[in-house]
Amino acid sequence: MTALRRLFARAGTTAARVDTRAVRSPAQGYRSLIVREFRLTSRMLAHNMLLVLLPTVMFALAAAAYTHASILGMAAGVGKAALLSMLFGYVFDSSNQALGAEEDRRNKPYRPIPAGLTDERGLMLRFVAAMPVYTLVGWLLGALPWVLLFQLSIIAQLLWASPRYYMWWKTPANISGSLTQLATGWSVVAALDSTAWTWIVTISIYLPITGVYEDVRDAEGDLAVGRRTAPLVFGPTPIRWWFAVLALLLPLVVYVLLVHPARAALWRELLALGVITILAWWCAARALAYRNTRADRLTYQLFTLTWAMCLAAAPLLWW
Secondary structure, three states: OHHHHHHHHHHHHHHHHHHHHHHHOOOOOHHHHHHHHHHHHHHHHHHHHHHHHHHHHHHHHHHHHHOOOOHHHHHHHHHHHHHHHHHHHHHHHHHHHHHOHHHHHHHOOOOOOOOOOOOHHHHHHHHHHHHHHHHHHHHHOOOHHHHHHHHHHHHHHHHHOOHHHHHHHHHHHHHHHHHHHHHHHHHOOOOOOHHHHHHHHHHHHHHHHHHHHHHHHOHHHHHHOOOOOHHHHHOHHHHHHHHHHHHHHHHHHHHHHHHHHHOOOHHHHHHHHHHHHHHHHHHHHHHHHOOOHHHHHHHHHHHHHHHHHHHHHHHHHHO
16 A cells, blocks of 8 residues: 555656646547557567466467367457456556556666656556456456456555565465466356366466566566565575476476376377477576576576466367
8 A cells, every 4th residue: 555655646746747638638639549558558568468368368279179169169269368368467567567667667668667658657547447347348258256366466466565575475466367367268268177277276386486586587676676586585596496496397297287187199298298398498407507687588588488388288188
């Protein structure tokens, strides 16, 4: 709550006047407004686009393959999943970047606030406007429980999460977000069953706890804004080893819990495991061998691709 008060106090009346003038200016027509919002949204979502869009869409495909849905049913499910995932990303990034502007000025200067497209108040107002839209669409598409779960998680972060305890609440928030995405993607196509839940729980827990390595990359900005992250508390080396060990074990976890129970054709199992193993072990090697900010960014992007391949394994095994 304190963070929100500081945000609006910082934005002040001048910022509000700038935003209002941009919207109400007679010289700016609807087309200009749409172009401006598109520019702002694309910059806001650019960094997380793969993580936002892929999980929900991929699990809609997985559910379609698992239930042998028709082409029309699959296309409808993918369309619903894509719409919900974009709203998920908009809600997450607008609130996250409204509160993280100082870090973005150091680590991600292309985002809307550092780029001068809006300010903290402007993004928070967009977040407030998007929340009921996300709720309504979730209700219409049959994913309301998962939408509400994520919205409660976001509101809890806004009201009570403190930079001092960032290390303790970030991973549970990521687990909640992953669970929301995967459950949403599956549920817009088919009912959730034990197989779906095994995949959802495994991916939603194992990959976020591995991904704390992300904070090694962002250590400079986190230190500047007073966030207590695992690399800043324990040092980057233990976190690198944590990431490397979990990445090395990832293929075994995927095989035992996800691939083997699917009883798919051998070539499908080998293809899925082969790609995941190469990427995961490459991530582990890079995290230990290359220790600078630029290399860490690339390694985390590679881990994101590994995450994507774990998701892609589901439709591959069942198709």
